[in-house]
Amino acid sequence: MRFIQVKILQLHSNFIEYRPVEKEIASAEECEERLYRLEELVVLFTCVEKGDTPETGRKAIEGIKEFLDKIKARRILLYPYAHLSNSLASPSDALNVLKEMESYANSLGIETYRAPFGWCKEFTISIKGHPLAEQFRSILPGEEKKGELVSKALKAEEKIKSYWYIIEPDGKLIPVEDYDFSGHEKLRKFANYEISKMRAAQQTPPHVNLMRRLELVDYEPASDPGNFRWYPKGRLIKSLMEQFVTEKIIAYGGMEVETPIMYDLEHPALANYLHRFPARQYILKSDDKEFFLRFSACFGQFLMLHDAQISYRQLPLKIYELTRYSFRREKSGELSGLRRLRGFTMPDVHAICADMDQAKEEFLKRFQLSIETLEGFGLSREDYELAVRFTRDFYQKNRDFIVSLVSRFGKPALVEMWDERFFYFVLKWEFNFIDNLDKASALSTDQIDIENAKRYGISYIDEKGESKTPLILHCSPSGAIERDLYAMLEKAYMEQKKGRAPMLPLWLSPIQVRIIPVTDQFFAEAEKIAKRISSHNIRVDWDDRSLTMQRKIREAEMEWIPYTVVIGQREIESEVLSVRDRRVSGAKRGGEIRKMRLEELVAEIKERTKGKPFKHLSLPMRLSRRPRFYG
């Protein structure tokens, strides 16, 4: 059975540019051979088939009018597009229908443009990101219903089926519906989230309140949503995290580089990759060129590697950049605090590998690297879940390898398997954090990419002097830094719910030690002690405000300060400090006070922060000299 219909691919677009290149048929319309550009419009790639009439065309326009009203667009471009059918109407009939559609649309008050018929044209289009932006409709001549919207159905049909399993550390693969999740609550939540997408109660995520109350990060209403301002304490934390990841990756062998944050939309190596995802970038104009802001370090690094001379002796070759920033223009409703941003910082390390054996070996190293990186942020394997995704084919050939990954992880993991490959990778894993609202988000990730080396023209010379195409691994050992902080804050909140004192890891605490003089008679002594501690590269401040000591202690606790030291007559006489250690006394009042000498305190902090980067606090050491950024 064959339908007779006008077929229209309907695209809500930021802009389209097209240029007639040459006539394809003798009866082509006359036109000026120049560049045409239209902005903020709905482009209608239209194909007129055998049996279509001007009436069918009018029906189509009516359907489109409805759509235009809904999305508040008022400009269309009718773009003759023969490639939607193998049963085309004759050119004269087709032109006739198109002209009818044009004049009918005009009569309905739609600002209508029409690209010339019968020409071979080149075009560039930028499509908007909302779910209705891309639709396919076909209009049956006799049918009552105007314009059938089938894009979702098509998508669903096209979407390749995922098979979900739980894989145990010993390699046992169990269909997810048969798995007994008892003792693996978070994994259950994660599997649920991935497979069914559960709803959550309307609620501000706990980390959002914390990040503001602790004066770390905040929204910046004057920027685009999802771009944040970082206060001094937050900037300090982020800076330390960045430094930590970078040091780990350099130790692993990553060569640190820096690449531009924007790229030419029309660059040949990028264009075909990008045009598949036209709605997800920030677009930036400079003179008459358009640029997109990078969404990872891939572009810069691949372009660099394209120009590099690489020998098999240098493989696996690791290249690294901390992208401050990467940009993804997530749809407005998708953003959520530090969990999902539009501008974020992500370490991105690629490895060029000669073959699959080398890739697998490297993959394991990076798996370990990722675990260690998250550990540095105070996130242990208890805090996240592993997901592994691959094709059936890859699994069959590499079962042992996949199992070795899971057994290293030591906990059951979620598996997504596909019958065929529809991404550029054959294997991917992520560590996923489950938050207080039961939402999952990926932190660390790595992939084996078998496509992009070719796409970007990256090659190496093998033993025989022949040029070879390598495999590329894409890894972010921590995932987005902002998201790590999100996970840390959400975890702290979970601790609090359990009745424990929420804290950040000591090496990341903006203030590690606070000195509180009992009264202002001890100010000089407090400052002296603060300076002595500070000289050991410990972040310390002292509270010189005119408040009661009790009040100052309360505030130190609310700031999550790990060590609070009270200075009064006793301490000065005995030279023994009274230290309030948040780990033992933080959660409730009347906690135990530790007695220790200054040297002991310093030594303990040094021990607990060993191997981690240090940075001085950029805030004044005296509390009274600090502005309040929030609240």
Added chain:
RNA sequence: GCCCCGGUAGCUAAGCUCGGUCAUAGCAGCGGCCUCGUAAGCCGCAGGCCGCGGGUUCAAAUCCCGCCCGGGGCUCCA
């Protein structure tokens, strides 16, 4: 993009249903008192285009329309 919720002092909010001494409170800030031993001391002062624009009305923070901004949800997620 759609749906829901919100926008009142630096922050957090009450007031809005039922229009009229409703412009409030707490915290923060400033001034003063207090000189304190492990989670909030006392008193006072100052602080506001009640998101923006229009409308209804004798009268609008309050009702109506439009817009802007934010959050959450949905869709989506290389």
